[in-house]
Amino acid sequence: MSASQKTINLFVETDLSVHGLRLDQAIANLFPEYSRSKLKTWILDGCVQVNDQVCTVPRQKLDGFERIKIEATAEVQVEHTAEDIALDIVYEDEHIMVINKPADLVVHPGAGNAQGTVLNALLAYIPGIELVPRAGIVHRLDKDTTGLMVIAKTLEAQTHLVEQLQSRTMSREYEAIVTGNLVAGGLVDKPIGRHATKRTLMAVRELGKPATTHYRVMKKFRAHTHLRLKLETGRTHQIRVHMAYIKHPIVGDPTYGGRPRLPKNASDAMVQQLRGLKRQALHAAQLSLFHPATEEWLTWQAPLPEDMQQLLIALDDDTAIHGLDD
Template identity: 70%
Template sequence: MSQQVNLISLNAIVPDEHYDTRLDQSIARLFPEYSRSKLKEWILEGSVTINAQVVLTPRLKLKGGEEIVISAEQAVQVFNEAQEITLNIVYEDDDILVINKPANFVVHPGAGNPSGTILNALLSHYPAIEKIPRAGIVHRLDKDTTGLMVVAKTLSAQTSLVNQLQERIMGREYEAVVLGNMIAGGTVEANIGRHQTKRTLMDVRESGKPAVTHYRVKHKYRAHTHLRLKLETGRTHQIRVHMTYINHPIVGDIHYGGRPRLPKNASEEFITMLRGFKRQALHAIKLSLSHPTTGKVMTWEVPIPSDFEALLVEMKKDLALHDMPQQW
């Protein structure tokens, strides 16, 4: 069993019939799926706003018509069970396990994904990993991001890997396809924190944690750019947030990039490909670390998955169709 945190995001307009009703009583009627004690707790901790202003008084009388927003966290207990799920194991020894994660595969159990995760698969593959916090998982990839991630099989290995991440000496490189034409590589250095209103998403915020992403151009297409990226830090959704911040969101990223943007005069095949690419075109292609026991520097690299490769093929065809040379 482990504890997970669910992000709660609720909003409602206070009905006129709630005139002269206390705040805690009103939200109990508006959100009956949550206990009165929990709702009061959220008020007292500053997780409830009225017309965008934090309110800390449960007994505050309402007039009706106010906008109430609740942005809170709720701890839940998750019972993790071993499940026989195939893992694409790139490397394994007594200390670490390196996995090539496919798309549509969640790392940790949580709300909406109580099972069928990498953690469940690890408990089946190596039952002793249950003794390690979070089953040895020291960093994660988003559900629809593919590629390499490392797992610790011992406490000492976990300590070593966490230290390497914190000291920014673990090498993690990605490839992505982004919208628009990028002339040259560069670095995005912008703090990342929780989004003010969309609590399941992240955003560039001055009050956030430092985040640094380096990128270089691999290939230029007619309306897209193929990038190689390197993380200096490891914030949640970092690459996706940073690329959107510089106005080059990742292809297929509906949360940070919005609807697909279709190039002018594109072929039907290319349009179908772009509309049908239902995940962010982001792949963790390379991983480097110092082995927790031997200290030896180890590096792994895996090819981009077939759907990503098919996307690039269509982009090359689109270039040829408009008599434009591929650039890199």
Template identity: 60%
Template sequence: MTKQIKLSQIVPDHLYGKRLDQVLAEMFPDYSRSRIKDWILADAVLVNKQLCNTPRHKMLGGEQIDITADLPEDERFEAEPIDLDIIFEDEHILVINKPAGLVVHPGAGNSDGTLLNALLHHCPGIAEVPRAGIVHRLDKDTTGLMVIAKTIPAQTHLVEAMQAREITREYEAVCYGAMTGGGSVNRPLGRHPTKRTHMAVIENGKPAVTHYRVMEKYRAHTRLRLRLETGRTHQIRVHMTFISHPLIGDPVYGGRPRPPRQADENLLVMMRNFKRQALHAIMLKLAHPITGQLLEWHAPLPDDMVALNAALRADTQKHGMDFV
């Protein structure tokens, strides 16, 4: 479903010589540059009552702009009273610490009980923002920090900052294998050629870059800190599997549990029962989309990952090995 909007404004003189798409982006900052370009190409923009579908058309200042365009109207979802762990909130944005098991957006098999349903209950006005203000996602069983826009201008600026790689996102993870040092994975990602719900490293995929460093070395596992340059679906999980260090508990890319030799019963039980990828979004840093203030948040490791690290650390010490 769509809803029609009408926008009218006179081009300010100080925008003389700029292209139509640039001018409209400055005049109507509530809408993204890509959306404005789509409107121009879809014959939705009039300049001095004349159709103009050329984004590079030079403006002189003083022109009358009229836009009649369709905006996709989100499917109506129900508000649900689901508890949120709110780290920060003002009238523009919301930062939450997402728990494991919470799906971000309704989809096949998850029509309710999602973060989106919770947001509609917590902040009813967010229903007017596309995707209820969700600008990036975490997998169902990944925990940690997410930022949500409460207004269209905030969403537009956050999406542009995300695309410009101006938002810093760091994660903690525990992977198989004793790694000797940090590094980066720079390999494109796309849909798996045969398993359509999986992602994979493929040559014609979208660019994807993951940086990682070692935080602790265990006997046969490693605790990592990771930073994303891009935000592709399952990026960390696929990249770590690609370099033969899949995440503990990953049900899709991790394979069966592989405890170290002569592990005690506590660690064996811990690894058998760890049913989600050991991945947590621990730090988020961005410029506030409206005020420009630089903000940074941290979310402590969830209890299951604290316990997993403790069990691996105890196993390492028991066998007379140092850990970092």
């Protein structure tokens, strides 16, 4: 975290809606973009004025029609360059934003990707998001995995969403196209940790962190299977590692999938689609969570991207010609 500071200047003239409320309750309602604990700290530190008088008592009752001013500093949590990068926004309010991430877009800056990321886009799009750890990014998708991500726009929302992730009440479902024939659904319950020799990769490791992936068959093809998957945990590369572990790697996965496997007598269209796919055929199709402010259970869905749709059409045509058993 950076130790640099940002000045916060807030002012509001209240009305009768705050009558009878404590000062800490009132400003939490008036400035929901800041957490209650942060606002209470500012009161105690003498950063809050009521009618031009410093007030350090969070429980002081208000009558209404007070002038409330806050002059404080906050630590900047993220220091990266803001960039005007278009985001596909599925949902947005003052607390959260849900985006549909395209392929070839990195979520967080890192080695070799200092710019052009989701985080850089968020810094430009949401004023003040640099005060939220990781610019509000709650969970990540791999660079070439498409689909839904939720962003917290405030510290309070981020705390709530992280708790949902940790308690496994947030639901994330994916679609994938894998190599080989899976007859029925199942689950992979194997721990995941760093690869023993290739430190940038993950692998099933006895001493790794617990990881559970549920999957069910959506459609079977001659030499491939379309799956729906649900995560219980969120380990790095979890679906990709688990599918490779059960010998059904995700089509197009350059890291865990090996060389493309072409079935016998594959049509030119099918070969073109399989070889033309330059990423893993994995898509975060559905996201469900409790809204951090209203506690309402919300669900969003994102359709399969064009490259996966075209691959499914080619696989379907191939199966229609050759049948399920070649």
